[in-house]
Amino acid sequence: MGFNDNLTKTKDGKFTLKSKTEKAKKGVCVECGQDSTTQELLFRYNSEDYILVREYIEDHLTSYSNHKTMEPIWCKECAALIEYKVTLNASN
Numbered sequence: 001m002g003f004n005d006n007l008t009k010t011k012d013g014k015f016t017l018k019s020k021t022e023k024a025k026k027g028v029c030v031e032c033g034q035d036s037t038t039q040e041l042l043f044r045y046n047s048e049d050y051i052l053v054r055e056y057i058e059d060h061l062t063s064y065s066n067h068k069t070m071e072p073i074w075c076k077e078c079a080a081l082i083e084y085k086v087t088l089n090a091s092n
Contacts (some may be wrong), residue, residue: 031077044079053081060084066091
């Protein structure tokens with residue numbers, strides 16, 4: 001006997017909406033929430049993407065002299081680029 005509704009029963013007997021369950025959609029990373037099927041992402045272990053990231057960091061650091069370092073932050077689950085962490089020079 002199955003119900004034709006939008007509810008899912010969990011193991012502890014509670015009900016939740018199917019759209020709010022922890023089962024992720026196909027292509028969506030559970031940790032960072034980025035969707036590789038609808039977005040063009042840069043991945044850590046893709047050599048072309050890694051070269052693009054290094055070129056961007058080099059261009060950025062040469063353009064902004066007050067930025068000391070720049071570190072790419074990668075998702076631990078899917079290895080996609082999330083953001084850059086910039087360290088500023090201490091002004092005297």
